[in-house]
Amino acid sequence: MHIHYFQHVAFESPGYIRDWAEKNGCTESFTLFYGKYSLPDVHQIDWLVVMGGPMGVYDTGAYPWLEEEKKFILSCIAAGKTVIGICLGSQLIAAALGAAVYPNRQKEIGWFPIQLTAAGKSCYLFSHFPEIFTVLHWHGDTFDLPAGAVLLAESRACKNQAFIYGNKVLGLQFHFETTGSTLPLMIGHCRHELVKDKYVQDEEELKEGFFHIPAAHAWLNTLLNRLVGFNKV
Secondary structure, eight states: EEEEEEESSTSOOOHHHHHHEEEEEOEEEEEETSSSSSOOOOOSEEEEOOOOOSOOHHHHHHTHHHHHHHHHHHHHHHHOOOOETHHHHHHHHHTTTTEEEEEOOOOOOOOEEEEEEHHHHSSSSTTTTSSEEEEEEEEEEEEETTTTEEEEEEEEOOOOOOEEEETTTEEEEEEEOOOOTTTTHHHHHHHGGGOOOOTOOOOOHHHHGGGGHHHHHHHHHHHHHHHTTTTOO
């Protein structure tokens, strides 16, 4: 299986997803939009994983490649590829499917719980999850649920936390993939956003939440296995 990654900034990498890919014998390639980049042939990839970044879907003036990226995401969906979006990536999937993306009423940065919806609890991808679990958030934008998508999880600060479109397109507003080495990079580059608020933790609280990482990786491992069909349910 070949996985292609869309990475928007150097400090938001696929993290644990690459560990999983290596363990399962996948081949990998990248489009790095923060440098000289090229897009792959849609038919030469099996999965497209769209990572996060500090820019917004609507920042096309500063980042003109966003339009090209959305068109490619839509072409992957049309071709029946598995597409996973994380944070900005989930917003780009939503936008590619015609939904609006806009600033949320408040930022959500830190370790906060999300809750599965009724659909999430019955979805085969999330049936191994507890109903409420803590994840890492780092976003200021949100999106409308695309037509035909099913909402799987929500939080107090941001309703649309996870959705599935068909059986192969998954949007995650939160960060399961972050590791003990990648989260410090996010903190270092985006420290200016850590203005303490109801749903914004400070740097010390973010670091204290590192103990959540192993559980996040265990959940993500099973989720990816189920998505690819390694584990039958």
